[in-house]
Amino acid sequence: MFCYQCEQTAKGTGCTIQGVCGKQPEIAALQDLLLYSLMGLSQVAVAGRQAGVSDADVNIFTVKAAFSTLTNVDFDPDRFVDLINQAVTKREGLKAKVQAAGGNGAWADGAATFEPQATLEALVAQAEQVGLKSYPGDNPDVLSLKHTVLFGIKGVSAYADHALVLGQEDESVYAFVHEGLAAIQRDDMGVDEWVTMALRCGEAAYKAMERLDAGNTETYGHPVPTRVPLGYKQGKAILVSGHDLKDLEELLKQTQGTGINIYTHGEMLATHGYPKLKAYPHFYGQFGTAWQKQTKEFSEFPGAILMTTNCIQRPKNDYKANLFTSGMVGWPDIPHISDLNFKPVIDRALALPGFSEDHVDQEVTVGFARNAVLGVADKVIEAVQAGNIRHFFLVAGCDGAKPGRNYYTEFVEKVPKDCIVLTLACGKYRFFDMDLGDIGGIPRLLDAGQCNDAYSAVQIATALSKAFNVGVNELPLSLIISWYEQKAVCVLLALLHLGIKGIRLGPSLPAFLTPNVLDTLVKNFDIKPIGTADEDLKAILG
Structure with missing residues (x-):
């Protein structure tokens, strides 16, 4: 097996014996084979859209199946065998619809013609030929970006599925998931094209989070403190x-x-x-x-x-x-x-x-999503203009057990008393119960919600930038992000799609980013690894 999709991957390079998450080689193989099956299904879905065919059942199945391959989601071999077979059955059914609509009727050997073996052992053997390192192309930077897009698509699929449960969908999200998965089997795209694909994955992630936010708030109301x-x-x-x-x-x-x-x-x-x-x-x-x-x-x-x-x-x-x-x-x-x-x-x-x-x-206070924060935006603006609030920090992201995550606790502890900390996702459990007091009645620690509520945080930043008549990157706002798995990857890509720069990322950088890809992110988006809490606060605040 080879898996390096999460931050805690073995030795910071990749799990090859079993996953740090507990994933066994058999499950890793079945997940690789399912993804290959989905790439074939996606090739047909892309051809279908070109012929005016979009199959709702295929759309929903694709995101659910991709979601199942996230870290810590599904380790049941029987379910993966069923999903692999479903993917092939749906692929063949979609081929017939595409051909009937005048679309492509011939398919080259590969993912779109793959036929699964009948036994678990034979499926695992098939999977050995289609894992992460098998994707076409001999450029390591292209392969790095293919993996980045693949992991981002897994996160997009998770949010799209969450939204679907609440009756919210976006056809363009499904279309990108299929386009991105199909493209992984291509060998005619260069680094620049894959950078563009990664940013488009971020766009799809933002749309999926927007749909999920609509589902949550329209069904259960906007969160209140x-x-x-x-x-x-x-x-x-x-x-x-x-x-x-x-x-x-x-x-x-x-x-x-x-x-x-x-x-x-x-x-x-x-x-x-x-x-x-x-x-x-x-x-x-x-x-x-x-x-x-x-x-x-x-x-x-x-x-x-x-x-x-x-x-x-x-x-x-x-x-x-x-x-x-x-x-x-x-x-x-x-x-x-x-x-x-x-x-x-x-x-x-x-x-x-x-x-x-x-x-x-x-007790702790939750519910500081966009409506709650923007409801007191006038007080926030006045406090900034009066010099009472010097800076905002979004300290957010995933948690994990790997050493180095105490950085986030120390960082929040050391944030000066004239600064506000906005937080979301499970990374906040390093500091969510701290009593940081308030600034003129505005709590210094604002809990905006779950990981998908990055959408809400972006809405807050966008509203403040309009109020101050500056771009988001000109706000007194710094993003200190911790990552663990693939939903964090898609959130990061969403932030890059929106043009947000200067993100500090940790506790370590993704193993799937080559030096050249990382250099591209640094040059274009000023992404940087976290240092020490003292060093980073000094660099940000002076």
């Missing part, structure tokens, strides 16, 4: 981790009147700010922080645990019996809820002891 207890209260309990608001809403509906309290974990903390979700009286608070502490936190939780989407480590025996998955998460031998009927989760929670007493360590 909300105090959330960190702790628990007496009674039966279910813990929800991941990202999916729809799963959480259905669980809240189905647990009304059962005596079960619902707790969030990880990025689900942000859901407490949505008016229609916080209206449920048994939606209580946040238990634990983020995934790097899951084993301990899950082992201590005396109730059922529901994992939605990615944000899951290898299940441990000491909490496996209480664990259920939904959405795209799949693990062998872990019950999966595919129809939003959470009765098995509820029954398990009722059978477990729950909490025997009340205990709250402190």
Whole structure:
């Protein structure tokens, strides 16, 4: 196997024995083969659009299947075998539609004609020929950019699927996913063309996040500042981790009147700010922080645990019996809820002891998405003009267990008292419970939400730039970004698509960027690696 799609890849170069995430070689092979199958399906989908054919079923399947290959999402071999076969079946069905519409009827040998073998062992053997290093072209910089686009497409697919669950779609996002996947099998595009493709991936990412934001806010209301207890209260309990608001809403509906309290974990903390979700009286608070502490936190939780989407480590025996998955998460031998009927989760929670007493360590405030922040924009502008707010820092991104992430805690601790910290995604769990005080009633630590709420942060920056009549890059704003997996890759590409410069990225730079590609990013976008907190603050503030 060879995989280097996440920040924690082995030795900073690539996982070759098994994934640091727990992915076994067999699963890595099946994921590579699924991606190859999707590239063939995408070649036909591109030809279909040229002939006026866009198949809704193929569109949806493609993003769901690509989503399944993200780090920490799906490690179930049976599901990958099924997805590979579905991809080929849908490809052949689409070929017939394209040909009937007067489109391409002949296909060269390769991804568009691939036929999967019948056994798991034979599929794994097929996969050895189509992994990351097999993509056409002998230019290492082109291969680097192909991988960057591929990983970005995985993130785009995740956000597109989240949005789809809430009834939001964008045909142009599907079109790019197919175009990008199909292009990976081409050998006639140079570095400049692949840089353009990467920025177009960022455009698709921004559109997907925009659709997801619309789905979240139109369904559950715009987030409002909300105090959330960190702790628990007496009674039966279910813990929800991941990202999916729809799963959480259905669980809240189905647990009304059962005596079960619902707790969030990880990025689900942000859901407490949505008016229609916080209206449920048994939606209580946040238990634990983020995934790097899951084993301990899950082992201590005396109730059922529901994992939605990615944000899951290898299940441990000491909490496996209480664990259920939904959405795209799949693990062998872990019950999966595919129809939003959470009765098995509820029954398990009722059978477990729950909490025997009340205990709250402190409270934190969430809900500072774009509507909440722009609602006090006049105060923010006045504070900047009066010199009371000197600078804004967006300290955001993924968390992980690799050494070096304490930088983000130290950075926020050392941010001067006349500066504001805006944060989002699970990286904030390094510092989300700090009391930084306020500036004229404006909290110095503003939690904007989940990773996809980068869209909301961009809207805030854009509104402020218009208010001050300057470009976004001229604002007193610095982006300090931590990355872990492929959704972070697509968010970074979205920021580059928008022309945002000067991003500090860490804790290490992606292994899939060659020196020449990195040099291009530095020259065009002034991307730089993080240093020390003191050095970076001095460089930014002088």
